[in-house]
Amino acid sequence: MRILVVEDEPGISNFLKQGLEEEAFAVDIEENGKKGLEMALSGSYDLLLLDWMLPGMSGIEITRQFRKEFPLTPIIFLTAKDTVDETVFGLQSGANDYIKKPFHFEELLVRIRVQLRGKSVEHEKFSLGPITLHTDKHQVFKGDQEILLTQKEFALLEYLIRNKGMQENSDHRKRLGYPF
Incomplete structure (x- = not known):
């Protein structure tokens, strides 16, 4: 399973890459929103992990544009935006799930597996x-x-x-x- 992580904080993106690869995911990292959208639109990802605040283009805009082409690919926000209004806005923009930073890797891993549950590529x-x-x-x-x-x-x-x-x-x- 391939996951695209669009995150501009190297400490977080490296942590995610290492942890997810240990769980047998193939992971690509991008720190710029515009480049992240280009990668996402290649259609070769099973799930996207997006930060909200990114250079070049926000995670919200990535989600909106990506959803036009790929309405079923799961998107999970990982963000410091933590109000109820921001969570609701992120989900209404097209995200499947929303996790506030800081987060526990185990919880993120379970949420990823829930989003990928039933995907035929697993078999x-x-x-x-x-x-x-x-x-x-x-x-x-x-x-x-x-x-x-x-x-x-x-x-x-x-x-x-x-x-x-x-x-x-x-x-x-x-x-x-x-x-x-």
Whole structure:
């Protein structure tokens, strides 16, 4: 399962990335709202985690624009905005859930799983050449031989197989340090 985190505080985004990858999610991070929307609109995410206050574009605006194209993809706000009116406004803008900072990771993880409950991709099987990946059992086979992987290795392999043939945008590649 792929999650996009749009959060401008590196401490929070790194914490989320590490924790979610340990739980076998593939996670992409963006700190700028406009770039986050571009990534979200690629359609390759199962869930979005958005901060409200972002440089470039607010999480509210990301939600509104994203909902026009992807009305069913879950969105969870992670924000310091903590009044009842702000919570109601965030949910009415299109978010599925709303968590106030500071938050407990365990609670966020349960809320993510609730939002992803019943998604058919949890029980998919992917193949690439001789490699077969079973997402429901977290198993990988090369031919008939099982390959034991850590959760991070499994999440990375799932990400690579799901995105085989996709061309990354040049800004993302440059951010990763690729010279081309």
